[in-house]
Amino acid sequence: MMKLRSSPPSPFGRKVKLAMAILGLKDRIAVEDANTADPADSLRNQNPLGKIPALILENGEVLYDSAVILEYLDFLAGGGKILPAGEARFTVLRDQTLADGIMDAAILRVYEKRFKDPKFRDPDWDAYQAAKMERGLAYFEENTPAAPSSSSDVDAGTLTLACALGYLDMRFGDDWRQTHPKLVAWLDAFEAAVPAFADTRQPSAPVPADANVPLR
Structure with missing residues (x-):
């Protein structure tokens, strides 16, 4: 059986778990928690970058980066399921990259609070990442996908x-x-249409950005 190394708060791990459910692959992949902050965790041997998610294949090889893992899962499911063929593929890849970028910027804002003493935090850095998030959200608000x-x-x-x-x-x-x-309405429609979204939900209450939980 394949193994997914991740942690419950990780949005990148969640997207892999969501893809697993949508593609009918949950029974083929065991999910195992990983702590990216723990040097003793085997994750650093599985992914030299020490990042999650990481997918350990049955032959022992490891795939990392959520976009790469989604590509592999789509392949396992027969192809063309969540990554279409032809020109439409590039629109999907673009939107995935932009949404990944929103998550990356959000995580960097979390790290700024979690790992830096308040007196060393850089408000300009936080504003820089917040602006990335806002531009990404503004794009999707203007170009909201079909529900x-x-x-x-x-x-x-x-x-x-x-x-x-x-x-x-x-x-x-x-x-x-x-x-x-528009994005609020879209997300409500998405959750209603895709039961696995609720099943993969992170902790229900908002988690403070400086909370001591596994990275990502």
């Missing part, structure tokens, strides 16, 4: 966007919701 009617309508771009918005809910509360009504 899925079922899990079969989901692709790598939309499932990553849903996980990005879920991560913002967890780390930053409902701040983003105040100014992005």
